[in-house]
Amino acid sequence: MxxxxxxxxxxxxxxxxxxxEVLVWVCRRSRSRSKGVLKEVIFFPTNAACVEHVFMPAFQCPCLLQHGVETSFARLLRHILSANSTLDLCVFAFSHMDLSRAVLALHARGLVIRVLTDKDYASINGSQIGLLLKAGICVRSDSGAVHMHHKFALVDGRxxxxxxxxxxxxxxxxxxxxxxxxxxxxxVTPFVREFQRLWEANDPERLRRTAAPL
Amino acid sequence: MxxxxxxxxxxxxxxxxxxxEVLVWVCRRSRSRSKGVLKEVIFFPTNAACVEHVFMPAFQCPCLLQHGVETSFARLLRHILSANSTLDLCVFAFSHMDLSRAVLALHARGLVIRVLTDKDYASINGSQIGLLLKAGICVRSDSGAVHMHHKFALVDGRxxxxxxxxxxxxxxxxxxxxxxxxxxxxxVTPFVREFQRLWEANDPERLRRTAAPL
Incomplete structure (x- = not known):
């Protein structure tokens, strides 16, 4: 007995x-998951440096700028280039050639890209919007606001x-x-919803129907 | 035996x-604490509506605007007015009179307020920076950048x-x-550090010493 x-x-x-042991592991995992969610702040300006290593890691660039430096801009580019399926851009002024190159590279990889921009800034000198349109990227400009002043990007909707x-x-x-x-x-979710709302509100077909005489 | x-x-x-039971409680508390951290996105533009109820809840405002409406702007004002000890502003263009009124109200309550702004936009027509200075609020303008283009506020440093x-x-x-x-x-922490860095870098006394002839 x-x-x-x-x-x-x-x-x-x-x-x-x-x-x-199991409970401690579950607790730790639950906390580290919340802690592990990407939360990063990047400050500018950044020193001019070559970003070829971000686009083509093996390429030996012969330009005169400093090489292999992880600047704020290189970090921003990496975040954009990390997209796997979709990229939604809501940008006021878009004239940076390397940012345009990143978007075109994603488009060439077959990602679904949507660009919403300000109607006045879309056609100013140096704007990259024309190049994106020429490449076949879907671009809409905001018709309602004084300025579509957002400057956000959604990578893979998450x-x-x-x-x-x-x-x-x-x-x-x-x-x-x-x-x-x-x-x-x-x-992230409020930005995803706001992008979709603005995208639909600025559908040229819908705007044409609304503006058509009775 | x-x-x-x-x-x-x-x-x-x-x-x-x-x-x-204790472990389950600790786990739940740990998760709810992380979940409960303030995370909010507010979109603009907002319809014009009276914001007197945000400043003086008991006041019956006789103006012609819509009253008692919780617009995006009312929410923004409430976040600013929630400050208890400090308010650090890093703002490019500052001409909104109700935002200025909120900052002046916090100053009158005895809060420590620091304002860092763009040197070119500080004195344009309609800028509220002069009013803040006149009230005795400490204002510095960024001396280095083409534009001090930030638009952030730190409430109580948290x-x-x-x-x-x-x-x-x-x-x-x-x-x-x-x-x-x-x-x-x-x-929040990166913004707190960046504000402090910019605040010190634009200390007029320090700049005077740096610019003094040898």
Whole structure:
């Protein structure tokens, strides 16, 4: 009888210890998952440096700029180029050639790209919007606001890149700017919804129907 | 002997059950704390509506605008007015009179307020920076960048309000804009550090010493 109780007590202790271990692991995993969600802030301006290593890691670029430096701009480019399926851009001014090159590279990889931009800034000198259109990327310009002043990107619908930074050389190399990058669902979901709302509201076909005389 | 084992086994079961309960509670608390951190996105433009109820809840405003409406702008104002000890502003263009009124109200309450702004936009027509200076608020303008293009505020050093929105009437009422409000430490801390860095870098006394002839 005593032996039976000893076995039962022993088993109880083993089960207890194992359960504790499992619970501690579950707790840790739950905390690290929340901690591990991408939350990054990038500040500008950044020093001019070559970004060829971001586009083509093996390429030995002969240009005169500093090479292999991980600047704020290189980090921003990496976040954009990390897209696997979709890229939704909502950008006020878009004249930076390397940012345009990144978007065109994703388009060439077959990703679905949608660009929503400001109607006045789409056609100014140096704007990259014409190049994107020429490549067959779907672009819409905001018809309602004084300015479509957003500067955010949605990578695969689950990562938002947003802040004060317009997609221009002046912003990247000369201004004090910030860009926040996060996959925190509570922050990403509102941007996904707002993009979809603005995209549908600025559908040229829909606008044509609305404007048509009765 | 059997009775002793029975008591031990019984105690084991009680301890096991209690430990499980405690661990489940700790896990839930840990998850809900992470879930409960303020993470909000506010979109603009917003319809013009009276915001007197945000400043003075009991006041019956006789103006012609719609009253008692919780617009995006009212939410933004509430976040700013929630400050208890400090408000650090890093704003490019600041001409919105109700935002200026909120900052002046916090100053009158005795909060420590620091304003860092763009040197070119500080003195344009309609800028509120002169009013803040006149009230005795400490203002510095960025001396280095082409534009100090940030548009963020730090409330009590633990809540960041940031986005594309300049502090102007056009931005609030006419443009497509976003403002993110969060107390997520991984997102707030970089802004706190950047503000402090820019504040020190633009200390007029330090700049005077640097510019003094040898």
């Amino acid at each position: 005593a032996a039976t109780w000893a076995v039962r007590a022993g088993l109880g202790v083993v089960v207890f210890t194992l359960s504790l 990562r938002v890149i947003t802040g004060s930074l317009n997609w221009t050389m002046t912003a990247v190399q000369n201004n004090k700017e910030n860009v926040m990058v996060t996959e925190e669902p509570d922050l | 059997a009775a002793t084992w029975a008591v031990r086994a019984g105690l084991g079961v009680v301890v096991f059950t209690l430990s499980l 809540r960041v309000i940031t986005g594309s929105l300049n502090w102007t009437m056009t931005a609030v009422q006419n443009n497509k804009e976003n403002v993110m409000v969060t107390e997520e430490p991984d997102l």
